[in-house]
């Protein structure tokens with residue numbers, strides 16, 4: 302049976318799940334505690350999705366931003382090897398700098414250098430406030446990045462002070478912004494968003510017209526209905542008026 | 548979103564109820580629970596979000612029709628719509644069956660080539676029966692198949708998306724398993740199922756994808772638009788005769804590089820034909836399930852036990868002397884005789900199992916006589932007697948479990964119109 306025993310795993314692509322986490326001062330306390338708790342708990346779920354998936358393996362990267370930015374690890378790691386270090390909150394909200402930093406790593410010389418190739422990444426942005434820096438340039442540059450363009454992008458707005466318009470600009474779509482109003486909802490939505498975007502992002506796309514981004518958003522929407530204190534962003538879209546009235 | 552908990556009772560559409568015991572697993576669409584149905588343990592697939600009424604009616608129809616064959620883990624009962632959703636009940640999957648993905652990830656492997664061929668035969672049979680019932684599968688992919696590694700027996704799961712042909716369930720399969728015309732937005736049908744069948748069979752035999760070679764691996768980011776090209780508009784078979792742009796890559800596509808040379812030419816020719824540009828684009832050229840079954844039966848005829856090393860080997864039936872494919876052996880040997888069955892030439896060698904039909908149950912086995920080591924016998928493993936005619940015209944009955952000698956000139960009738968002759 303030697304010829305059959307020599308079988309090796311099919312080559313798998315890599316799908317990197319990015320957590321981009323606002324760790325500015327306003328996140329201090331319960332909010333950042335809930336983020337830490339939720340991410341630690343979701344990692345084993347991602348590990349399981351990855352282990353049984355013949356299409357791709359899932360790696361995780363995390364970028365925190367406050368007055369500056371910092372990656373938790375200098376490269377994406379398998380969920381099984383990703384030991385979460387609790388992040389702490391203080392300082393400002395250098396969102397523009399975070400966009401620039403993310404863009405620099407969304408490249409083959411950065412984090413996307415898997416030998417057997419990648420699927421488009423999934424990027425989860427969590428924020429409870431508004432940028433305190435001049436974010437437009439950083440975000441505009443990020444939006445030109447091809448990896449970012451192809452990525453599944455979901456934003457979680459924590460509370461009413463989060464700048465919905467910025468989050469919407471980041472995801473490119475108001476439907477991909479989900480708002481939570483309490484700590485439990487925050488924990489639940491992090492789990493749902495991370496699991497759903499990993500499940501869909503790490504598999505060969507479905508035939509037909511719906512995009513991965515649309516499928517992820519639809520599934521999260523269904524889940525959000527049953528989470529108390531979570532909601533889809535209001536459909537009021539002010540961005541189209543912006544240019545006219547500036 | 549609606550989840551159930553231990554002890555919850557759900558009513559069945561036909562009356563009566565089931566009781567939730569525990570969760571067994573969950574996927575994108577729903578949760579599978581272990582349930583009690585009249586003191587019998589079964590599985591309930593419960594949708595997190597209830598699909599529409601048409602989906603419910605389709606399920607109801609499928610439950611009433613019953614499973615096309617025993618290869619399907621088919622919906623047996625439908626629940627009423629309650630607790631915010633609904634689901635269906637099916638038999639439990641035995642624990643010795645493993646998801647096809649586990650074979651692709653090399654976590655499980657077939658115990659023999661014979662088991663691998665049995666799995667291929669069973670999958671073809673399942674699809675043939677499915678299409679005979681007028682269904683198409685729609686979202687076929689590696690997650691639907693569970694395989695027993697020793698026997699190669701197969702269970703086809705997730706049959707809730709089985710639809711009458713021409714209808715669209717809305718739940719689409721993964722691009723890498725779908726026919727180019729479906730990737731381009733077409734409606735799945737039995738022709739696209741046949742394409743998916745070829746992909747599944749290729750992956751079963753070679754443990755790599757038929758369209759994923761140099762061209763695909765060179766793509767750093769497999770975005771959805773690239774997938775539409777590689778599995779749709781610009782699909783190229785890795786061993787395409789004319790287009791060498793997508794050959795398997797050493798160090799990446801190791802399995803197919805190692806296995807492609809050892810499988811019989813017939814199988815390789817069939818895949819080359821099925822994944823040729825002509826067939827990719829013309830769905831009418833795709834081999835029907837019975838066509839695949841004939842090919843697999845012939846491949847199985849060429850699988851024998853090497854008398855020198857005792858391992859399985861494929862042999863070239865067009866040659867009079869065979870060479871063992873195992874690199875450590877490479878021994879040469881000849882068949883004792885050939886059983887000519889219609890167009891099939893089945894080599895007779897000690898320890899060979901002979902398959903007359905396609906049901907994966909060996910109908911005969913070649914053994915050595917205990918009295919005379921030089922005499923080979925064919926044992927009747929079927930439940931009914933065979934009628935044999937000796938070269939001198941005597942008629943003999945070979946009872947179930949009985950034996951007949953391997954002697955050139957004997958004609959034998961296996962029943963069901965299958966007649967064969969032993970030739971040199």
Ligand SMILES: [Zn+2]
Nearest residue numbers: 853856871876
């Ligand atoms: Zn040998």
